[in-house]
Amino acid sequence: ASRRKGLAAQALATLMLYAHRRLGTTEFVAKVSDDNAASLALFRGRLGFGGETHVDVFQETHLHLSVRGGGGGDGGAPR
Numbered sequence: 906a907s908r909r910k911g912l913a914a915q916a917l918a919t920l921m922l923y924a925h926r927r928l929g930t931t932e933f934v935a936k937v938s939d940d941n942a943a944s945l946a947l948f949r950g951r952l953g954f955g956g957e958t959h960v961d962v963f964q965e966t967h968l969h970l971s972v973r974g975g976g977g978g979d980g981g982a983p984r
Contacts, residue, residue, distance in 0.1 A: 911951075913947060914947055914951045917947075918952065921933060921952075921970075930972075931971060931972050931973070931974070932970070932972075933969070933970040933971075933972075934967055934969055934970075935952075935954055935967070935968045935970075936960075936963075936965050936966075936967050937965060937966050937967075937968065939959075939964045939965055939966060945966060949968065952970065953970060954968035954969060954970045955968065955969065955970070956968065956969035956970075957969075
């Protein structure tokens, strides 16, 4: 089993860093099913997402993360 080893956090942080530095992405949104407590904890805690919006019709929570700048440097890059 690969659960609770930090693999998801590491993979997501790497993907977000690439998107920020290479593509200039400054806004990230995670759409997580309300019954997925592990993923909600991952995005809220380890990845620092916040600014939650609940979408009743889909029974999911949207979490947001904004980073400074348009990439190219380390300032404000995702963790």
